[in-house]
Amino acid sequence: MKVLVVGSGGREHALCWAISRSAKCKKLYAAPGNAGISQIAECVDISVMDDAGILEFCKSEKIDFVVIGPEAPLVAGLADVLAQAGIKSFGPSADAAQIEGSKGFMKDLMAKYGIPTAAYGRFNEPDAAKEYILRLEEKVVVKADGLAAGKGVILCHNKNEAYAAIDHLMTERAFGFAGDEVLIEEFMEGEEVSFFALVDGKHAIALASAQDHKAAFDGDTGPNTGGMGAYSPAPIVDAAMHDKIMEIVINPTIKAMADEGCPFTGVLFAGLMISDGEPRVLEFNARFGDPECQVLMARMQSDVLDALVACSDGTLDKINISWSDDTALTVVMATNGYPGHYDKGSEIKNIAAADAMDGVNVFHAGTKYDGERLTAVGGRVLGITAMGKSVLNAQTKAYKAVDAIDWPGGFCRRDIGWRALKR
Numbered sequence: 001m002k003v004l005v006v007g008s009g010g011r012e013h014a015l016c017w018a019i020s021r022s023a024k025c026k027k028l029y030a031a032p033g034n035a036g037i038s039q040i041a042e043c044v045d046i047s048v049m050d051d052a053g054i055l056e057f058c059k060s061e062k063i064d065f066v067v068i069g070p071e072a073p074l075v076a077g078l079a080d081v082l083a084q085a086g087i088k089s090f091g092p093s094a095d096a097a098q099i100e101g102s103k104g105f106m107k108d109l110m111a112k113y114g115i116p117t118a119a120y121g122r123f124n125e126p127d128a129a130k131e132y133i134l135r136l137e138e139k140v141v142v143k144a145d146g147l148a149a150g151k152g153v154i155l156c157h158n159k160n161e162a163y164a165a166i167d168h169l170m171t172e173r174a175f176g177f178a179g180d181e182v183l184i185e186e187f188m189e190g191e192e193v194s195f196f197a198l199v200d201g202k203h204a205i206a207l208a209s210a211q212d213h214k215a216a217f218d219g220d221t222g223p224n225t226g227g228m229g230a231y232s233p234a235p236i237v238d239a240a241m242h243d244k245i246m247e248i249v250i251n252p253t254i255k256a257m258a259d260e261g262c263p264f265t266g267v268l269f270a271g272l273m274i275s276d277g278e279p280r281v282l283e284f285n286a287r288f289g290d291p292e293c294q295v296l297m298a299r300m301q302s303d304v305l306d307a308l309v310a311c312s313d314g315t316l317d318k319i320n321i322s323w324s325d326d327t328a329l330t331v332v333m334a335t336n337g338y339p340g341h342y343d344k345g346s347e348i349k350n351i352a353a354a355d356a357m358d359g360v361n362v363f364h365a366g367t368k369y370d371g372e373r374l375t376a377v378g379g380r381v382l383g384i385t386a387m388g389k390s391v392l393n394a395q396t397k398a399y400k401a402v403d404a405i406d407w408p409g410g411f412c413r414r415d416i417g418w419r420a421l422k423r
């Protein structure tokens, strides 16, 4: 099979790494890819949002299967464009991707079908949003309806912060039209977990659980980021919790999407808050999480390509996925300054030494070769992923690999895995 992976992050490097190990993959391409991906796939310089360019490439290279990594092209309808041309892909249609692309759609769906989540209101006018806040507890969450690269969610500790958040999104239009509508949500307390299921429209297979670390700095302090590290499995998801999540969250959601006329295919990523043994949905995403995908691919033992293709063929009921019992742990290295302003072009040395360590994979995100020099060109740049017999063992290996890398322009958290270790 000739496979094209769309995207350029650590998630896509991990997917390329796993797909390249499949006996069925005869040729692997990535659009646009990154320096790490270029070692295992042929990178083509096409933007993830250039659906005409991607379609033309697929036709000219006779691509059999496209794996769409990020949310933006899914929400914009890349899977539909490919399907219309008879090209198979992994990822939902634009209609189904609304589950991530519109928080209002997602919340209304959950309300209609009784899927547990935070209480909420939807507003397209700032005064009405502010009036609603008067009736709530001090702590609330204000969210832009549309995609805002993970930055459209504002946790407010009192009403003044909430008013300011509404002004920021709606009046100052910090994220453009993503803030034409806002959601105001009840603030949920508890422990967060990422839960993934492959879906073919009708059937779902749960993947392993994972926990992300969203805050930029140690001790979960600092601003929120795309994710600074992850591990899998997440001890909070024991067998009983796993079954409960499938029964009250994943299966009803898949049925709801089919009933609404937009059956979901691809990977359904539920961000959950667990409190007193009860999971509630923070959000749904229509794609793999990053860095969560890196730990999932590190632990997956079955042929990932078979599973991804089965999502598009509607044959997931014939697939079994097996996992390593070991823990995988990813430490993200980011450019100094991230998630705020950062400079591009700093040189990274000694990756090979880290990559060569037993049980370690260095997945790239924002990297680029400048001649022979490997340079950092993004916020999140590397995902140092280690396998170990325990969380502590995986963590020790991952930081040993981090310490082998020579990159004064970057930083990482030093406490990835702390929740599991505290148990």
Ligand code: AMP
Pocket: 118, 141, 143, 150, 153, 155, 185, 186, 187, 188, 189, 192, 214, 271, 282, 283
């Ligand atoms: P989202 O993009 O909707 O997942 O929100 C980003 C992050 O904000 C989540 O991972 C949570 O840490 C936090 N968050 C979102 N909604 C809520 C909520 N209703 N209560 C508490 N925290 C939340």
Ligand code: GLY
Pocket: 212, 226, 227, 285, 288, 289, 290, 291, 292
């Ligand atoms: N790591 C969280 C996300 O990909 O949304």
